[in-house]
Amino acid sequence: MDVAVIGGTGAEGYGLTLRLARAGHRVTIGSRDAERGAAKADEARDLLGSDATVEGTDNATAAAGSGVVVVTVPFGGVAPIYDVIAPSITAASIVCDCTSPLMSAVGGRASHAIRPWHGSAAEFVKTLLPKGTRLVAAFHTVGARALQALEAPVDSDAFVMGDDAEAKAVIGSLIADIPGMRWVDVGGLQMARIAETLTPLLISVNGRYKIHEAGFRVTGLDAWGSPSR
Amino acid sequence: MDVAVIGGTGAEGYGLTLRLARAGHRVTIGSRDAERGAAKADEARDLLGSDATVEGTDNATAAAGSGVVVVTVPFGGVAPIYDVIAPSITAASIVCDCTSPLMSAVGGRASHAIRPWHGSAAEFVKTLLPKGTRLVAAFHTVGARALQALEAPVDSDAFVMGDDAEAKAVIGSLIADIPGMRWVDVGGLQMARIAETLTPLLISVNGRYKIHEAGFRVTGLDAWGSPSR
Numbered sequence: 001m002d003v004a005v006i007g008g009t010g011a012e013g014y015g016l017t018l019r020l021a022r023a024g025h026r027v028t029i030g031s032r033d034a035e036r037g038a039a040k041a042d043e044a045r046d047l048l049g050s051d052a053t054v055e056g057t058d059n060a061t062a063a064a065g066s067g068v069v070v071v072t073v074p075f076g077g078v079a080p081i082y083d084v085i086a087p088s089i090t091a092a093s094i095v096c097d098c099t100s101p102l103m104s105a106v107g108g109r110a111s112h113a114i115r116p117w118h119g120s121a122a123e124f125v126k127t128l129l130p131k132g133t134r135l136v137a138a139f140h141t142v143g144a145r146a147l148q149a150l151e152a153p154v155d156s157d158a159f160v161m162g163d164d165a166e167a168k169a170v171i172g173s174l175i176a177d178i179p180g181m182r183w184v185d186v187g188g189l190q191m192a193r194i195a196e197t198l199t200p201l202l203i204s205v206n207g208r209y210k211i212h213e214a215g216f217r218v219t220g221l222d223a224w225g226s227p228s229r
Numbered sequence: 230m231d232v233a234v235i236g237g238t239g240a241e242g243y244g245l246t247l248r249l250a251r252a253g254h255r256v257t258i259g260s261r262d263a264e265r266g267a268a269k270a271d272e273a274r275d276l277l278g279s280d281a282t283v284e285g286t287d288n289a290t291a292a293a294g295s296g297v298v299v300v301t302v303p304f305g306g307v308a309p310i311y312d313v314i315a316p317s318i319t320a321a322s323i324v325c326d327c328t329s330p331l332m333s334a335v336g337g338r339a340s341h342a343i344r345p346w347h348g349s350a351a352e353f354v355k356t357l358l359p360k361g362t363r364l365v366a367a368f369h370t371v372g373a374r375a376l377q378a379l380e381a382p383v384d385s386d387a388f389v390m391g392d393d394a395e396a397k398a399v400i401g402s403l404i405a406d407i408p409g410m411r412w413v414d415v416g417g418l419q420m421a422r423i424a425e426t427l428t429p430l431l432i433s434v435n436g437r438y439k440i441h442e443a444g445f446r447v448t449g450l451d452a453w454g455s456p457s458r
Contacts, residue, residue: 111416113423155448159430187340187433194342194426201388201423204416205447208456213449218434219384220443227437 003174004066006030006059006073006085009040012098013072015147016139017044021052022150023177028055030062030085037062047150064088068170070096072139075105075114075121082128089133094167097125097192098139100199111204113197122161122192136162136171137192138183140199146213153180156215157224159195163188169226182224232403233295235259235288235302235314238269241327242301244376245368246273246283251379252406255282259291259314266291276379293317297399299325301368304334304343304350311357318362323396325403326354326421327368329428340433342426351390351421365391365400366421369428371410375442382409385444386453388424392417398455405454413453 003020007013008029021027021044029044031037034057041056048054056062063069063085073081078099089095099121103112118124122137129135138160146154158175160183162168172183186195198216205214218224232249236242237258250256250273258273260266263286270285277283285291292298292314302310307328318324328350332341347353351366358364367389375383387404389412391397401412415424427445434443447453 111420184434185437186430187437191340191430191433194430197423197426201415201420204420205413206449208414208416209450209453210456211449215448217446217448218443219446220435220440221438224438227439 001025001068001174002028002066003068003070004028004030004062006063006069006071006081007077008056008072009036010072011144012147014040014044015144016070016072017054018048018150019147019178020174021048021054025174025177026053028057028062028066030059031056032059034058034061059084060088067092068094068096068174070098072098075099075101078121078125079128082125086129089130091132094134094136094170095129096136096138096171097122098137099125100140100196102200111200111207113200119190120192120196122189122196126189134164134167135189136160136164136167137189137195138171138175140196141202141216142181143202143213143215146215154178155180155213157182157184157218159184159186159198161186161189161191161195165228172225176225184218184224185227230254230297230403231257231295232297232299233257233259233291235292235298235300235310236306237285237301238265239301240373241376243269243273244373245299245301247277247379248376248407249403250277250281250283254403254406257291257295258283258285259288260285261288263287263290288313289317296321297323297325297403299327301327304328304330307350307354308357311354315358318359320361323363323365323399324358325365325367325400326351327366328354329369329425331429340429340436342429348419349421349425351418351425355418363393363396364418365389365393365396366418366424367400367404367412369425370431370445372431372442372444375444383407384409384442384446386411386413386447388413388415388427390415390418390420390424394457401454411453413447414456
């Protein structure tokens with residue numbers, strides 16, 4: 001698949017870039033600065049070898065050229081970044097928002113959640129995109145460090161929310177391409193109100209136990225993925 | 230330990246009663262109706278055999294006689310039940326609140342959370358108890374069905390919140406006495422704002438996948454428990 005990772009120069013976005021490119025997808029890193037995007041893509045190719053397809057450019061160009069647009073930016077950057085990429089989003093695009101609304105966006109603690117007026121960051125994002133955009137929220141509980149540690153499988157499941165079952169399954173297939181990861185369909189986009197707050201919960205656990213990679217597994221089934229299978 | 234399970238005639242409370250009594254603790258089921266409490270205790274003893282110590286009585290008497298008071302009531306019952314047991318709580322008591330604030334308390338869906346004014350059900354409960362009460366919140370992500378299925382270990386961890394580390398460790402030791410369960414210290418009581426909403430998330434997952442026992446494991450460490458060990 002052609003995947004743009006908006007904010008792909010950040011730790012989380014870069015980790016996703018590495019994992020998705022390693023799985024054989026064509027990844028375009030988007031950055032506010034096209035040169036920084038291109039430099040980060042060079043870094044990824046150096047690491048992954050010549051089999052990997054990673055390019056880098058500015059956010060709007062990256063979003064325009066890719067069927068799947070994954071957005072990994074801090075909560076404070078959500079509004080300006082989506083304003084830039086919204087004109088590049090078409091009816092065929094699938095947007096995956098990975099934002100967790102943390103109090104650190106306003107100078108507070110990353111282990112505390114902030115409640116957006118719309119209910120969740122994902123529902124706020126919905127208002128910033130063209131009406132009818134196929135929007136999914138995911139990847140809130142997967143840390144940058146675990147994603148970048150390519151030698152090890154990721155020991156965490158991803159909660160996936162959205163109102164378009166097919167779009168959820170597309171993002172789910174990307175998640176399932178990352179060794180160790182499974183995806184769990186948690187429901188409609190509104191359920192992001194809950195799943196987004198799992199990031200500060202994991203940050204709190206990491207701090208208390210002096211670790212860096214707390215994550216979640218969902219128990220009750222061995223195989224998750226699409227509920228309709 | 231002497232443990233009162235307030236609301237112990239309910240599915241969750243009865244499941245906890247069985248698990249804690251099986252682990253060797255002396256459990257007193259509290260009910261609004263002392264006779265119903267006693268009848269449920271008979272049922273538990275019939276199931277567990279003569280080694281188990283389970284009594285049943287009214288909520289206030291149960292709370293007065295036990296060092297640990299575990300409260301498993303629906304959100305709508307929290308205020309009246311705590312009003313009844315508050316006079317029985319002493320400076321030595323440890324109260325473990327298990328409430329998840331669900332929209333079903335006001336006729337909505339159990340897969341939707343309701344936000345109490347105080348931030349969480351646990352923080353609301355704090356205002357209903359004598360000042361300085363040692364209050365812990367836990368058990369939100371463990372289903373009644375899994376607790377009652379005594380032949381199988383419980384495949385889920387418990388998130389534990391509170392502002393008294395020693396009280397958390399006491400509740401944690403009860404959790405660790407249940408086969409399969411581990412406890413994770415998530416932080417102060419305010420973190421219940423997040424952990425309590427994991428119940429509706431699991432209810433949503435159960436509904437989507439047509440299962441009954443979705444739960445969580447926390448990854449990143451093999452052994453959880455007290456962070457200061």
